[in-house]
Amino acid sequence: xxxxxxxxxxxxLLVFTPHAKGTGNSPPGKPTLxxxxxxxxxxxxxxxxxxxxxxxxxxxxxxxxxxxSETVYECPDYHTAGKNSCFFNKNDTSIWVNYNITVVxxxxxxxxxSDPVDIDVVYIVKPNPPERVTVIVLEDKSWPFLRVSWEPxxxxxxxxxxxxxxxxxxxxxxxxxxWETHHAGQQKMFNVFSLRSGGTYLVQVRCKPDxxxxxxxxxxxxxxxxxxxxxxxxxxILIMVFSAFIFLILTWLLHMNSHSLKHCILxxxxxxxxxxxxxxxxxxxxxxxxxxxxxVSDFPxxxxxxxxxxxxEYLEVNVPExxxxxxxxxxxxxxxxxxxxxxxxxxxxxxxxxxxxxxLMDKCGEAKEEERQTDQERMGTEAEDMVSPDMSSGRVKxxxxxxxxxxxxxxxxxxxxxxxxxxKQHYLSDSQFLPSSTSSYLTQPGHGTKEALGPSYWExxxxxxxxxxLHPQTQARQQLQAHSDVDISSIGRKxxxxxxxxxxxxxxxxVEVQRVNEEDMVHLQPVVSGCGQNNCSPxxxxxxxxxxxxxxxxxNVLLLQRxxxxxxxxxxxxxxxxxxxxxxxxxxxxxxxxxxxxxPVQDEMVLGMNGYVDTxxxxxxxxx
Amino acid sequence: xxxxxxxxxxxxxxxxxxxxxxxxxxxxxREEQSSLSRCPSISQEKLLDRVIQHAELIYRVSExxxxxxxxxxxxxxxxxxxxxxxYACITKALPIPSSKSEIQQIxxxxxxxxxxxxxxxxxxxxxxxxxxxxxxDGAPEMxxxxxxxxxxxLISLEQGVVVLIKKMLDEGMMTTTYSEQGLFQYDVPPxxxxxxxxxxxxxxxxxxxxxxxxILLKLLKCRQTDTYNCYILY
Numbered sequence: 001x002x003x004x005x006x007x008x009x010x011x012x013l014l015v016f017t018p019h020a021k022g023t024g025n026s027p028p029g030k031p032t033l034x035x036x037x038x039x040x041x042x043x044x045x046x047x048x049x050x051x052x053x054x055x056x057x058x059x060x061x062x063x064x065x066x067x068x069s070e071t072v073y074e075c076p077d078y079h080t081a082g083k084n085s086c087f088f089n090k091n092d093t094s095i096w097v098n099y100n101i102t103v104v105x106x107x108x109x110x111x112x113x114s115d116p117v118d119i120d121v122v123y124i125v126k127p128n129p130p131e132r133v134t135v136i137v138l139e140d141k142s143w144p145f146l147r148v149s150w151e152p153x154x155x156x157x158x159x160x161x162x163x164x165x166x167x168x169x170x171x172x173x174x175x176x177x178x179w180e181t182h183h184a185g186q187q188k189m190f191n192v193f194s195l196r197s198g199g200t201y202l203v204q205v206r207c208k209p210d211x212x213x214x215x216x217x218x219x220x221x222x223x224x225x226x227x228x229x230x231x232x233x234x235x236x237i238l239i240m241v242f243s244a245f246i247f248l249i250l251t252w253l254l255h256m257n258s259h260s261l262k263h264c265i266l267x268x269x270x271x272x273x274x275x276x277x278x279x280x281x282x283x284x285x286x287x288x289x290x291x292x293x294x295x296v297s298d299f300p301x302x303x304x305x306x307x308x309x310x311x312x313e314y315l316e317v318n319v320p321e322x323x324x325x326x327x328x329x330x331x332x333x334x335x336x337x338x339x340x341x342x343x344x345x346x347x348x349x350x351x352x353x354x355x356x357x358x359x360l361m362d363k364c365g366e367a368k369e370e371e372r373q374t375d376q377e378r379m380g381t382e383a384e385d386m387v388s389p390d391m392s393s394g395r396v397k398x399x400x401x402x403x404x405x406x407x408x409x410x411x412x413x414x415x416x417x418x419x420x421x422x423x424k425q426h427y428l429s430d431s432q433f434l435p436s437s438t439s440s441y442l443t444q445p446g447h448g449t450k451e452a453l454g455p456s457y458w459e460x461x462x463x464x465x466x467x468x469x470l471h472p473q474t475q476a477r478q479q480l481q482a483h484s485d486v487d488i489s490s491i492g493r494k495x496x497x498x499x500x501x502x503x504x505x506x507x508x509x510x511v512e513v514q515r516v517n518e519e520d521m522v523h524l525q526p527v528v529s530g531c532g533q534n535n536c537s538p539x540x541x542x543x544x545x546x547x548x549x550x551x552x553x554x555x556n557v558l559l560l561q562r563x564x565x566x567x568x569x570x571x572x573x574x575x576x577x578x579x580x581x582x583x584x585x586x587x588x589x590x591x592x593x594x595x596x597x598x599x600p601v602q603d604e605m606v607l608g609m610n611g612y613v614d615t616x617x618x619x620x621x622x623x624x
Numbered sequence: 625x626x627x628x629x630x631x632x633x634x635x636x637x638x639x640x641x642x643x644x645x646x647x648x649x650x651x652x653x654r655e656e657q658s659s660l661s662r663c664p665s666i667s668q669e670k671l672l673d674r675v676i677q678h679a680e681l682i683y684r685v686s687e688x689x690x691x692x693x694x695x696x697x698x699x700x701x702x703x704x705x706x707x708x709x710x711y712a713c714i715t716k717a718l719p720i721p722s723s724k725s726e727i728q729q730i731x732x733x734x735x736x737x738x739x740x741x742x743x744x745x746x747x748x749x750x751x752x753x754x755x756x757x758x759x760x761d762g763a764p765e766m767x768x769x770x771x772x773x774x775x776x777x778l779i780s781l782e783q784g785v786v787v788l789i790k791k792m793l794d795e796g797m798m799t800t801t802y803s804e805q806g807l808f809q810y811d812v813p814p815x816x817x818x819x820x821x822x823x824x825x826x827x828x829x830x831x832x833x834x835x836x837x838x839i840l841l842k843l844l845k846c847r848q849t850d851t852y853n854c855y856i857l858y
Contacts (some may be wrong), residue, residue, distance in 0.1 A: 042724050094722040096832050160854045161842025162724060164680075209679075211687060211835065390656060511799070 026054040027110030031103045033117045037126045040155040041095060041163055041209070044088050044121050046079040048103045048114065056107035062086040067098035095121045125212035127165060128153035128207045135223040144225055146171070146192040150205045151220070165207040170217070174200040196228040626766065629685060633773070637682055672848065675784045676841045682777050683759050683834035689770040690827040696767070697760065697820045700756055713829035715745050726856050727843060728854070735844045736789050743782045750775035753826055756819060774830075781837075 029051020038044035050060065062075035103114040129149040137144050148169055156163045169190050170179040183191045184205075195201070201224075204217040220450035254261065575602070700716075700812035720738055721727045754771055758762050791793055 088722070090725060095724070096720070096836055097722050120832070122832070159850070160846040161676075162839065164842075210684070454831075 025056050025109055026052075028052065028054045028056075028058045028105035028107045028112050030112045031060060031105045032113045033101060033103055033114055036101070036117070036119050036124050037213075038093070038121050038124050039126065039128055039153070040157060041121060041125050043089050043093050044119075044124060045085055046075075046101060046119075047081070047085045050084060050105060051112065053105075054107050054109060057108060057606075058105050058107040060084065061104045061106065062101060063104065064099050064101040066094065067100070093121055097121075123211060125163070125209045127156050127207055127209060127212070127215045127216040129165070129215045130167060130207050131218070133203065133205050133221050135201075135203045135221045137223060137225055141191075144195055144197075146195065146203070146223060146225075147189065148192065148203050148205065148221075149189040151188065152207065153215070156207075156209075164210050166210065167205055167207045168214070170204050172202050174202060174222075177246050179204075195225045197225060200224045246556065368484075544587075626688075629681075629688065632681060632684075634857065636677060668788070671784065671788055671791065672841070675781065675788060676838070676845055678777065678781050678784060678789065679838040679841050683780060683831070683838050684776055685770050685774050685777075686827070686834045689767060689774065690824075690831045691772070692764070692767050693824060693827050696762075696764070698824050699817075707789055713832070714749060715829065715833055717741060718742065718745065732844060732847060733793055735840050736785065736793065739837050739840050740782070740785045740789065742837050743778060743785060746830055746833060747778055747782065749774070750778060750830070753823060756823055759819070768776050769809045780819065808815070 010265070031051050032049045034047045036044055036046035046062065048060065048062070050058065060078075062078075063072050064075070065072045073092075075088075076092055077087040077089065078085070080087040097120065098461045099119050100116050101119065102116045105112045105114075131153055132147065132149040133144055135148050138147050139145075140446045152158045152165055157163060158165055164186065166186055167184040167188070168181060169184055169192070170181045171192050172179045173196060174479075182190060182192070192201075192203075200222060203221045203223065204219075206216045308398050718738075718741055720742070721730055727735075754768070756776060757768055758772060808824065843854065
């Protein structure tokens, strides 16, 4: 029994020992032929990859068969080319002949054949890299270039034409990572242009037969290009200098014209400008000082003044009723036709208080000092240009407001419809602001607030002393005109208030002030006597009437002109002290003579035409 | 590659036009003295150069045609197994030396005759190849043009080699007569794959033979110019 067991154990041992010994002996794995290469088409080498060795020492053998015969040969040389390789020398190499090659791996347990491979030596040529690569720097008209030259691999027989090689070069700068490749054909020399000065270049060459594989790249050649920047840079320096020069010139030009450019790009914003008015004071909030600056020393005019000097020529402005009077900015003056307006739809008017005469009364009744002052401000801001009631455009500049002394007015003019005095003008120039204390002037401070007058009538605001003079509306034909800052004063009526002359004149149309818009423009409307407020048809005065306001000059003098003839304008301006006269001037002339001394002389008629101003009323208002 | 080929063709055409002129005109002016036409003569070196260039070009075009055909028609597994289908190259029987050492040992005369043999044996099969190529669906125009071009140029090459033989070896030779060629069989393959493989074999073999021609001619040239070096190279 024991023996049986022993035998059994032994047997088991014998069986399992071989297994226990190794990882598992097996025939070798299948080898594979990697590649075969010929460097010069005269010899070639094949390499294979062994499979698993099966745990046993394995040997390899290579067998080949040529296409032309059935004989199987074994590899002649296993060692020259290294491990797992077979080297075929010249005698064993035939070109244009297919080789059928097989590798066999053999170990103790068996042998395994690889897959056969067919090769033709002609198609497996991979030459050695080119040799003796030299790179030199040459100059071509002071621009350097590289000349690369090389030799074919010494084994390749290109001389006899056995192999024809084509070459390729690649170049790169030392610090870059991309190569620049050039094809050199069959030549053994190549030029590389467009170099960077001072750079170091790396050059490599490789070759390939006309049928076959590219060789490896040759060893790198380094070459340094000398600096030639002084030639390159001189151009740049020239360009820089030139541009700097141009830049300087441009800057200088800009500087010279900075002013006009500034006006072009950033037009000045009109701000309040009143002579003697200090913005800073306003900001500081000290109104007393502020307003005191506005007060003219010689205002109110002293008694030395002759009232006659201060006669204000009142205007009678005829405004056709059908059109709306639009007071506009000074600049827009053109043919000043006063438009009569039967309806007060004026988009830009801020009519407020002056729209209704009652309001106007109230307003006018206020102490005008402030208003005057504000008016003055406003007046000051407005450019003194034209004032001409513009019928066609519906805009009328303000006109000289006529200040008629209330008593006069009421006594004379108000009652006398026939004659009109509209002589109100008003001085809006700073220096000539009539003080309300004179009270003979009608001012329209309310209007000064840029409110349009109500339609179809001239309104005038009386000074605080005579508020009731605002009734003109009721009187309906009495017109006053709203002051406009500049315009009115330009008539030079500044002193007129005191000296409103009696309306001499003739029976003429009345210009009704429709309203005063916020820019202190008076909307005038010609009024025909007897016409109703709203539906008067304008009638132009015949004959010699100065019903057109030509304009207001810089001195706030209303320049009138004759209505009838375009060319024959007689601006009737405010007269002198002495009398009710109409002074006709041609449009070009100016009332230099007529000015009261206190008034600034206006010299020009700046106005355009088309204001309808009643000449009669324009003339000097009677002073009382 | 195609553009280069076309350009090269143009260049060769321009370069070879005198040669073609030579070919078209009776080659041996001495024999026809009564003829009024002028006999253009060309030096032997130039002629050899041009023949070599011709052979190079033919080889390149045939290589391109073969790879094109392989890509388009031959199934991938069969691509690596040339001659596996049993179609041997038709020029198998020709005694062309197959190693450099052998080639170096043969004479000029034998070199030239080998080339001539090769050229002449391929003229007819290429013509046949053209007809079979037309049968394929979707054969690209380029492929057809290339094969056509090659067959034409082969004829020119043959004429050139004949002239060369005459000049170098002073031998009179007849140009190809088609009736002499019995190497090529005209049997129609039964199916497409066989036809494809057959044509593929033709193209591959021709490519190889074109290369042979080129190498032989180049070696010949080397011998003409630098005899010493050509013989002792290893």
